[in-house]
Structure formats: C-alpha cells, structure tokens
Amino acid sequence: MAEPSRYLEASWRKRSDEAQAKALNAIKELQANGEPVNFNTVHLKSGVFMDKEGTHMIDLHLHLDGSIHPADMFRLAEMAGTNPGAETEAEMKKKLAVGPDCRNLGEYLEKFELPLQVLQTEECLEFAVYRLLERLHAQGLCRGEIRFAPQLHTRRGLNQRSVTEAAVSGLALGIRDFGISAGLILCCMRGADNQAENMETVAVAKSCLGKGVCAVDLAGNEAAYPTQDFADVFRQAREWGIPVVIHAGEAAGPESVKSALALGAVRIGHGIHAMEDEALKAVLRERKIYLEMCYSSNLQTRTVDAPEEYPLVSFLEEGLCATVNTDNITVSDTDLKKEYLLLQEKFLLSPQTMRQLATNGADAAFVTEEERIRLKAQINREFFSWLDCGAVS
Numbered sequence: 001m002a003e004p005s006r007y008l009e010a011s012w013r014k015r016s017d018e019a020q021a022k023a024l025n026a027i028k029e030l031q032a033n034g035e036p037v038n039f040n041t042v043h044l045k046s047g048v049f050m051d052k053e054g055t056h057m058i059d060l061h062l063h064l065d066g067s068i069h070p071a072d073m074f075r076l077a078e079m080a081g082t083n084p085g086a087e088t089e090a091e092m093k094k095k096l097a098v099g100p101d102c103r104n105l106g107e108y109l110e111k112f113e114l115p116l117q118v119l120q121t122e123e124c125l126e127f128a129v130y131r132l133l134e135r136l137h138a139q140g141l142c143r144g145e146i147r148f149a150p151q152l153h154t155r156r157g158l159n160q161r162s163v164t165e166a167a168v169s170g171l172a173l174g175i176r177d178f179g180i181s182a183g184l185i186l187c188c189m190r191g192a193d194n195q196a197e198n199m200e201t202v203a204v205a206k207s208c209l210g211k212g213v214c215a216v217d218l219a220g221n222e223a224a225y226p227t228q229d230f231a232d233v234f235r236q237a238r239e240w241g242i243p244v245v246i247h248a249g250e251a252a253g254p255e256s257v258k259s260a261l262a263l264g265a266v267r268i269g270h271g272i273h274a275m276e277d278e279a280l281k282a283v284l285r286e287r288k289i290y291l292e293m294c295y296s297s298n299l300q301t302r303t304v305d306a307p308e309e310y311p312l313v314s315f316l317e318e319g320l321c322a323t324v325n326t327d328n329i330t331v332s333d334t335d336l337k338k339e340y341l342l343l344q345e346k347f348l349l350s351p352q353t354m355r356q357l358a359t360n361g362a363d364a365a366f367v368t369e370e371e372r373i374r375l376k377a378q379i380n381r382e383f384f385s386w387l388d389c390g391a392v393s
C-alpha cells in the first residue's frame, strides 16, 4: 500500500487542524484506491499544500475581483453594508466559482458581479488587495501582479484615482507585512461607449506608475469588442511609456493577438489562438512576447475544445515564451501551484520545463532588472527544491 513520504508528513504536521484533516482524508482516499501518495496527489485531491515552506512562483495574470476568498466576501459585505447573498462559505464558493457546465467567456465573466458589488469603497478595495497578497504569499508566490479595472469600482461615488489609490495602499501594506513582491495592472475595459473611462484609466496609471502600478491591460468580452477598437487608448499609454499587456487570443482568433501587438502589447493575456497562425508565432518568438497562459480558466471558457489541444507544450517547443498563471483563483477554483501540477501531470513536463516556466515568469515580470535578478535567484533556489520534494512518494 502506498504510504506518504516522511517529507510529506513533516510538511503536513505544520498545517492547521483543518488542513491536516483534509490532507489525511485525501491520503486515506488515495491509499484506498491504490494510487500514489505524494505532494502532488495529496495537493490535487485536498487543496492542501504539502511542500516545504518557500516562495518560488510568480503569477502575472491574476484578477482581483475573481480572486476574493469566499470567507472574505462576508467581511467585505459587512464593510460595504451589502447583503452577502450567501449564508455559508460553501454556498458563497458555489456562487463565486464556475461549474463544469461553463460554456464560454461570457458566462465566466458573470461570476464577477457579486465581488464587484462589494468592491466599491476604499476600505473594501484596500482590504481585498491586502488579503489577496497574504493568500499569495501563503500559496508560495514570490511575486504577484494583480489586475483590476478601476472603472468598474465607481458605482458608489469613487473616481478611478481614489479606487487605484486604495488598491495601492492595500498593496503597500501587503508588501510590508508579507515580504512579497507585487504590482498592480490597471485594466481598460472592452465596451462600446467607454473610451473616456479607458482614457482616464491610462491617465491614472501614468500618475501611479512605479508607485504600485506597473502596467495597463485590456480586459472584458473579446468576442464582442475587437481589440483594434481600442487603438487610441493604447497609443496614449505607449506615448506615456506605460507597459502594455492585452487579453487576446482567448475568445477571438489570431487577428486579435496581431492587433494587440500592433497596439504595443509586450505581454499577451492568454494568446491561445496564436496556435492557429504560424507567421504570428514567429513574430511572438522573435519579439520575445510573453504569453500569460491560464490552463484551468482556458478550459472553463472553452478556449480549446479538449485539454489535449492546449498548446503549452507546442508553444514551448516552438520557442515561444509561455508562463503559468491562475487568471482567477476563486472563479476558476484554483491556485498557482495547482496549475503547475495539473500541467505537469497532463503534459508530463520535466522538472527542467517546470523550472523554465517559473523563470519565464520572472523574465516577463514588470520589475526593475535588480528585482528580476533577485526573483530569478529565489526561483532557482526554491523551485527545484519544491520539485525535488514533489518527486518523493
């Protein structure tokens, strides 16, 4: 019968009672099924991290509103004076996460309404960013780039600047308390009549650049609003020297990725449909454009028809710069370690490939060169040690 390793047991002993109980259940189940008991299998089954302490991963693509912990939603609703809309944490989780029946990006995006209802005051925004950094640190991240759209948080009278300043404040507190490296990416939104709001987002990003904000993005329903329609907004961002990342090739084809490059994107959110265009892939390779891939989310929004079609391995083999990200911890019900493990399991990735993906995250991060060197050293030191432990069973 498969027994847990001594590393796994020592790690598990350090966890809370609740986590220990969950891990123990997972171990029993695995044993009963005759399946291997190791860090990866226990984590995938229980959601409890079984590896050694350490921070060795970077999430470059992570939405604030899609990553609010269900438990925090009650606190946020109290702070905002709104009805939480659920009685228990389990009920809340169900409301926030997509189910297996999710059919497209439009349905996926509906899950953001509940968190958006509470993220409308400075206090709530500051708290949400702070708590997310706490969570990222606990999940083994050395850096997180958190994105949100300031224009979606103005329903109760805040302007985009005060929204962003509240998030910056939460970020600074989180960096101080958890020693994590972090930055904010301000999203412009795809829409028919919000150019003024998008221009304001870019203006706010300009004034907060280097003071918590590290880039601008374009998010929202890609299928309904083509990337090219937002050329003016990103021309302004480029003129002001603000780094640009754009969601593209997720719910639209390779043309959308081409438009994103024409608009100045140095990273592409998802970029999955670039797989359909050889010439485009050559450009992505030559220009060293980093693709922020989000496996679970991409499956949930049906970006590919089947997991086997997911282009991670082919992108890597063709010399493209892929990174591993969560997109939305809560909506996708995932975390970064789980994403790495799912990919490793599905595509039989070697430890070297896993580490390459992790260091790509540092290469792509919107940080100073000094910070990049520090992050890479940390990943090199600690990511392999995690993998080494993960291999023990």
Ligand SMILES: [Zn+2]
Residues within 6 Å of the ligand: 061, 063, 219, 247, 269, 327
């Ligand atoms: Zn996204």
